[in-house]
Amino acid sequence: MAEKPWLHVTAAVIRQGNKVLVSRRPEGKHLAGYWEFPGGKVKEGEDLEECLAREIREELGFNIRVLEKLATTTHEYDDRIVTLHVFECSVMKGGPKANEGQEFRWVETVDLGKYTFPPPDREVLALLSRDLKS
Numbered sequence: 001m002a003e004k005p006w007l008h009v010t011a012a013v014i015r016q017g018n019k020v021l022v023s024r025r026p027e028g029k030h031l032a033g034y035w036e037f038p039g040g041k042v043k044e045g046e047d048l049e050e051c052l053a054r055e056i057r058e059e060l061g062f063n064i065r066v067l068e069k070l071a072t073t074t075h076e077y078d079d080r081i082v083t084l085h086v087f088e089c090s091v092m093k094g095g096p097k098a099n100e101g102q103e104f105r106w107v108e109t110v111d112l113g114k115y116t117f118p119p120p121d122r123e124v125l126a127l128l129s130r131d132l133k134s
Helices: 048-060 108-114 119-131
Strands: 008-015 020-022 040-041 061-075 083-092 103-109
Touching: 008 048, 008 061, 008 119, 020 048, 020 108, 048 061, 048 083, 061 103, 061 119, 083 119, 103 108, 108 119
Parallel strands: 008 083
Antiparallel strands: 008 020, 008 040, 020 103, 061 083
């Protein structure tokens, strides 16, 4: 049996007041229709922060500042293993545009639980909801 590919993926928690930016995975991609914190796969030789800044520029058309690492979580799917590296980020310049036709929204942190997220992102939701309570 072939070994599953192990992917390293980055995600950005970008806040605007009480809201957090989320985007919907487009049709034809793994977990299409799920909401996620924007980001993407790390390329060979790329560090996590570079990957995250590149992915936000490519997918959403604006520049971010990567501030601090919030969490790392690993999830095994039927066909792959994903390690998600989550960073708190701020907007440096511009604002989101749907460069890849994906839907995005600024969502109140308290309302994030109303959206369907992949398992690794749900761990981030738990972290954000703990932050709200403290």
